[in-house]
Amino acid sequence: MRQRNPAIKSTSRLMITCILVAILVIAYLGQSTTAGAADNVCIDCHGKLPGKYGEPVKLWQGSIHAANGVACNACHGGDPKDAANAMSPDRGFLGVPKEKDIPAFCGRCHVGVLKDYLASLHGKALGKGGPTCVTCHGNHKVVKASLELINEKSCSLCHSFKQEEIIKGVMAKTESRILAIDAGIAAFKQKGIDTDRLEKGLFAVRNSFHSLFHTVDVARVEMESARIGAELQKLDDLLKGFDAVQRQRRLIGAFAVAGALLFALLFWLLRKTYGRL
Amino acid sequence: MGLFKRLTDWIDFRIGVRRIVAKELTGYLLPANINAWYSMGSILLFIFAMQVMTGCLLLIYYVPDADKAFKSVTVIMNDVPFGWLIRMCHAVGSNMMVLVLLFHMLSVLFMGSYKRPRELNWLSGFILFNLVMATSLTGYLLPWSQLSFWATTVATNSVSSIPVIGQYLVEFLRGGKLVGPPTLGRFYALHVAVIPIAIASLVGAHLFLLKRTGVSTPPFGLKESANQWQGDDYRYEDHPGGIPFFPNYALQDAVSVALYLTFFLTVVFFDPYLFFTRESFIAADPFQTPAHIKPEWYFLANYQTLKIFSNEFIGLSVQGMAMTCLALLPFIDRGRERHPLKRPLFMTAAIGGILLWVGLSIWGHYS
Amino acid sequence: MNEGRRKFLGICLGGAAASAAVAVGYPVYRYLAPLQKEKSAVKVVIPEQEVPVGGAKFFEYAGSTAVLVREHDGDLVALSAVCTHLGCIVQWEKEKQGFICPCHAGLYTAEGAVISGPPPKPLAKLPFVVANGIITVG
Numbered sequence: 069m070r071q072r073n074p075a076i077k078s079t080s081r082l083m084i085t086c087i088l089v090a091i092l093v094i095a096y097l098g099q100s101t102t103a104g105a106a107d108n109v110c111i112d113c114h115g116k117l118p119g120k121y122g123e124p125v126k127l128w129q130g131s132i133h134a135a136n137g138v139a140c141n142a143c144h145g146g147d148p149k150d151a152a153n154a155m156s157p158d159r160g161f162l163g164v165p166k167e168k169d170i171p172a173f174c175g176r177c178h179v180g181v182l183k184d185y186l187a188s189l190h191g192k193a194l195g196k197g198g199p200t201c202v203t204c205h206g207n208h209k210v211v212k213a214s215l216e217l218i219n220e221k222s223c224s225l226c227h228s229f230k231q232e233e234i235i236k237g238v239m240a241k242t243e244s245r246i247l248a249i250d251a252g253i254a255a256f257k258q259k260g261i262d263t264d265r266l267e268k269g270l271f272a273v274r275n276s277f278h279s280l281f282h283t284v285d286v287a288r289v290e291m292e293s294a295r296i297g298a299e300l301q302k303l304d305d306l307l308k309g310f311d312a313v314q315r316q317r318r319l320i321g322a323f324a325v326a327g328a329l330l331f332a333l334l335f336w337l338l339r340k341t342y343g344r345l
Numbered sequence: 346m347g348l349f350k351r352l353t354d355w356i357d358f359r360i361g362v363r364r365i366v367a368k369e370l371t372g373y374l375l376p377a378n379i380n381a382w383y384s385m386g387s388i389l390l391f392i393f394a395m396q397v398m399t400g401c402l403l404l405i406y407y408v409p410d411a412d413k414a415f416k417s418v419t420v421i422m423n424d425v426p427f428g429w430l431i432r433m434c435h436a437v438g439s440n441m442m443v444l445v446l447l448f449h450m451l452s453v454l455f456m457g458s459y460k461r462p463r464e465l466n467w468l469s470g471f472i473l474f475n476l477v478m479a480t481s482l483t484g485y486l487l488p489w490s491q492l493s494f495w496a497t498t499v500a501t502n503s504v505s506s507i508p509v510i511g512q513y514l515v516e517f518l519r520g521g522k523l524v525g526p527p528t529l530g531r532f533y534a535l536h537v538a539v540i541p542i543a544i545a546s547l548v549g550a551h552l553f554l555l556k557r558t559g560v561s562t563p564p565f566g567l568k569e570s571a572n573q574w575q576g577d578d579y580r581y582e583d584h585p586g587g588i589p590f591f592p593n594y595a596l597q598d599a600v601s602v603a604l605y606l607t608f609f610l611t612v613v614f615f616d617p618y619l620f621f622t623r624e625s626f627i628a629a630d631p632f633q634t635p636a637h638i639k640p641e642w643y644f645l646a647n648y649q650t651l652k653i654f655s656n657e658f659i660g661l662s663v664q665g666m667a668m669t670c671l672a673l674l675p676f677i678d679r680g681r682e683r684h685p686l687k688r689p690l691f692m693t694a695a696i697g698g699i700l701l702w703v704g705l706s707i708w709g710h711y712s
Numbered sequence: 713m714n715e716g717r718r719k720f721l722g723i724c725l726g727g728a729a730a731s732a733a734v735a736v737g738y739p740v741y742r743y744l745a746p747l748q749k750e751k752s753a754v755k756v757v758i759p760e761q762e763v764p765v766g767g768a769k770f771f772e773y774a775g776s777t778a779v780l781v782r783e784h785d786g787d788l789v790a791l792s793a794v795c796t797h798l799g800c801i802v803q804w805e806k807e808k809q810g811f812i813c814p815c816h817a818g819l820y821t822a823e824g825a826v827i828s829g830p831p832p833k834p835l836a837k838l839p840f841v842v843a844n845g846i847i848t849v850g
Contacts, residue, residue: 137632137633176817177816177817177829178815178816178817179812179813179814179815179816179817180800180814180815181814183814257623257626258618258621258623258626259618260419260422260423260429260432260618260621260625260626261422261423262419262422262423264419265775265776267799268794268798268799269776269799270799271798271799271800272794272798272799272800272801275798275800275815276800279814317429317614318614318615320614321610321611321613321614321615322614324610324614324735325607325610325611325614327728327731327732327735328603328604328606328607328610329603329607330728331599331603331606331725331728331732332600332603332604332606332607334721334724334725334728335596335599335600335603335725336596336600337717337721338592338596338718338721338722338725339592339593339596339597339599339600341714341717341718341721342592342593342596342714402740402743402744405744424747425743425747426739426742426743426745427739427740427742427743428743430739431739431743
């Protein structure tokens, strides 16, 4: 073994030490501070308030509105970027709606539902002890609508649960079909299949199905459920089509893999005829 | 005279092809104790060729415009006949390339083939490793999905911790303050043209160096497994009495490639979405960051290292130093011994390093 | 002995290579060949008088709902009636001469441009021709 030049050895050690020290010094001096982006002054302020003034923020954060970027100002108006004028009527701030104004408040966006509700027995009882949107859906923790909203606890607040139970029963079968198709679409989306039209189709059907309930008319629900069932069948058929294509591809795959293995075998046998190795 | 012989004669009398075949193929002798690990390079060449071919095919339908990119990939996956196959081959192939490259590097490490006189080969290989990682990173952005967009944001962000020039570097990489259409433009140019040409050139250099120095002898089954290199003059390391490259080892290469294809096709046809997440199929939305964005598996260790150190610059420097040590390995490890079981210090460091990398990757996956 | 084996294996490999060439060549050829025009949707024929001035007519086209609008200046517009937000079918508002989506109140003009609300894109336009009092969409 050659003897290494001691001068080179100590010089490289010194260089490495210097580099390490330099890095540490630069790291200490160059500590970065991350600036937080100012999102929404309503949330910034109310998020820190105690009791009933801060509660809505936490409730809202678990809602479907929050997941879709619908924040405080979308319903209550006002300016989410200007703390000084956030709650000024000049910026469209509406405050908390009175009970009779609640359906119109939500109905600014949920137009179709408002129409159905106002035409229903529930709508006609508005202001006379009847339910408003928040009675069943809550006000800030509004979650994705499901059949669970029709339950004994909510309905028996005012009357017996019998009619509602029938409606729920009629809707349960369709609901489970919708959920199955939804899961199927998600599985195919994960495989790169263009599920855009399917998703839109399902959303439209699901919406018309759920808003159906706001009419609280058993006969109407039964009739519409049949029509909706036909729509769902079309979607289901499309999904079955995708399934068939996937199965076909896997079959081709099996042949391809077998082919590759065959090649490996043939090459290996040929290699053996040349001996050695 | 057979037609084949007449044709060969015609070419041979003009360029001496028979002499080339005798020298480079049938007369090119490899060490008698050569093993299958020496095929890894050929597999990598095959994968690179496949990536270039599937990539060129994808170029026909892909549109490198931020508004149209995602839709064009959806069209390839759904409307173009066999577009799904070409795209999945390309996506799975890129992961395979990194995997096989890691195995190639490991086998070189364990057999000590990076030691003198093969330092240049190791260096060119190290640069190739970085280029492959770079091409994977740039390619990832092109589908312009939520995953593409945000993974690129996180990856380019890490550079910002470099003091003084950090922020400027980030903007230079992105072509702007945030990831956007300019980023797509430069990443596309890098991924499609610059890096593949660089890889091809370096592979050429890598192979030239290999041929010029001579294939290394595996240290297994030898009485004397230490490096015999004198270091006083150039000497081609030949293997008299060894195995002809053609057809013997060429057939071994073919077997290895076929076995790789078996594995590759199994993944492509039966679980190609192994590397995809839900966010891979949602169009990029600069205003909505999905929860749990993670980089690809081969970057998880880097990602986790950055998360461990509270100061990002230290995290970057640690990685920089590790990579530098790896690059300069032939100059740090100057021992002559090549057999893995006779290099306890190296093996401890190497296995420790591998376990650390695997551990960090697993941690990065679950954190 | 080896020669015989090599010849046999060579033939097998030749055959395998030929099949592989076809197995690879066919998808690549299909991939490169010009795309067939989308299965031309069944054209829908509607008599002109079914679309009054300032009114809209909804009909089924290519598996989903579409709409024909005749604006006040007499111009006809053919649009997809699928809201670009989440897919509900939009409704025509005669007084406002525009479309409203009942799901989240997306508002569109008679030509399908977005006025307000969550829709990210305008309503898709559909191709149509008018001849001899007959509108043919598609």
